[in-house]
Amino acid sequence: GAGVSQSPSNKVTEKGKDVELRCDPISGHTALYWYRQSLGQGLEFLIYFQGNSAPDKSGLPSDRFSAERTGGSVSTLTIQRTQQEDSAVYLCASTYRSGRAGDTQYFGPGTRLTVL
Amino acid sequence: GESVGLHLPTLSVQEGDNSIINCAYSNSASDYFIWYKQESGKGPQFIIDIRSNMDKRQGQRVTVLLNKTVKHLSLQIAATQPGDSAVYFCAEREKDNNNDMRFGAGTRLTVKP
Numbered sequence: 001g002a003g004v005s006q007s008p009s010n011k012v013t014e015k016g017k018d019v020e021l022r023c024d025p026i027s028g029h030t031a032l033y034w035y036r037q038s039l040g041q042g043l044e045f046l047i048y049f050q051g052n053s054a055p056d057k058s059g060l061p062s063d064r065f066s067a068e069r070t071g072g073s074v075s076t077l078t079i080q081r082t083q084q085e086d087s088a089v090y091l092c093a094s095t096y097r098s099g100r101a102g103d104t105q106y107f108g109p110g111t112r113l114t115v116l
Numbered sequence: 117g118e119s120v121g122l123h124l125p126t127l128s129v130q131e132g133d134n135s136i137i138n139c140a141y142s143n144s145a146s147d148y149f150i151w152y153k154q155e156s157g158k159g160p161q162f163i164i165d166i167r168s169n170m171d172k173r174q175g176q177r178v179t180v181l182l183n184k185t186v187k188h189l190s191l192q193i194a195a196t197q198p199g200d201s202a203v204y205f206c207a208e209r210e211k212d213n214n215n216d217m218r219f220g221a222g223t224r225l226t227v228k229p
Binding site for chain 2: 006105
């Protein structure tokens, strides 16, 4: 597609429920990133995928968070047993290559998650 | 620990004036810097970047200045327009390490007509 797309754009869920957030990166981009953006805070790195390599999960805040990337393209971020502190905007970004300065991260519009 | 932050959380300017948004960083190993613009309900949009071997870079109506001595980054927007109203934040990383991009919280720019 023309840009990174994410769905849903908004998600309201009840505490304790599981949610899945989807990211479609730009076609041909090999690297994909998930970030969390809380109100008034900078982007918090969650997880990174590069090609077929094992993902860098170092930013995941707890074992309730997981992500996968199927076929090197679409990625799903899953949050199990959601808590109110999980409420945030979840952003996905992709780059053509990884780890090279100048490969700009292109961001999707984000999914706003609200946990009641 | 290392951090990236902004001096001012909000900035209000008159349409047509120039805007200057500042960012301080503390990681002396930072090699690459980016400014993003984020409009309400949208994802961050790349504006301009600069490598540490430069101290100035210009784009269309925007200029980024890098002062490595004091670890300071600024974004200058010339002839600010209503469409420039958004949150602007800087990001930095060490060389060739996109996994470790660090983002500031952002400054909200409001352009008054």
